[in-house]
Amino acid sequence: MTGVPAPLTISDIRDGFAAGQLVPYLGAGVFGPDCAVPTTPIALSHALNARVAVSGRIRDNLWQTAQFIESRRHRKTLNALMAEIFRPEIEPTPLHRRLARLPLPLIVDIWYDGAMQAALLDAGRTDWCEIQGITRSGENRDIWTRAFDAAGTEIDPDTAGQFATVLYKPHGAVGTRGTVLVSDSDYVEVLTEIDIQTPIPEVVKARRATLGFVFLGCRFDDQMLRIFARQIAKRSAGPHAWVAEEASLTRNERLFVEEQSMVLIDAPLSEALAALAG
Incomplete structure (x- = not known):
């Protein structure tokens, strides 16, 4: 992920999603200001x-x-x-619903809510699975993730490649099916191993090799968030884009854009999301 990034527009991203060539990397910013969580x-x-x-x-x-x-x-x-x-039910946004209808090999969702899962279920799809990062607190096994099919039944992560769409929630999800990474101690072992990719699911590594990433509703003003984005997108094909208003970026975010050779699409997020969902 080095060099000068090629131009990329909202229209290109929309087409890339439709063709299954770009990975939506969703942050909590995809929700509006009136979100219940x-x-x-x-x-x-x-x-x-x-x-x-x-x-x-x-x-x-x-x-x-x-x-x-x-x-x-x-x-x-x-x-x-x-x-x-996170008990309040969150209605999937138009973007969630649009993505749920597309042939996306991989969706990354870094917040703790269940809106993307709900959108996939509402679309009537059963050809997807979810992989959640989990806390190792209380675990005696060498385990980093848990995987579930559309019905919520736990499955062997090694079978995830059989599903058309993999929803990857690296920080976990609140709910009965899994646990979350949220405290410092949750991240200690993950951050120790993530540089050599141990916590990243094999199916994610395999699928990203031919894909690019589009970061939507994300900020990278925290080192933890930058590390996860960098390592999840590692060894992916590109192109890579981030929709954010340039004037709002911190110095570290600007450096991150350069380091990752991202296309920064300087646009109001709400307008970009509406265009991608339409």
């Missing part, structure tokens, strides 16, 4: 803090806030709070 790591951190008070020094850091709660109140408390915060 938090849609940024800071907002989620504040929602946790509203339930268990943490130090003001860490209140804006989701991973540290979650770690404080896990350490002081037990992991079960953290899991229960996450379930409470």
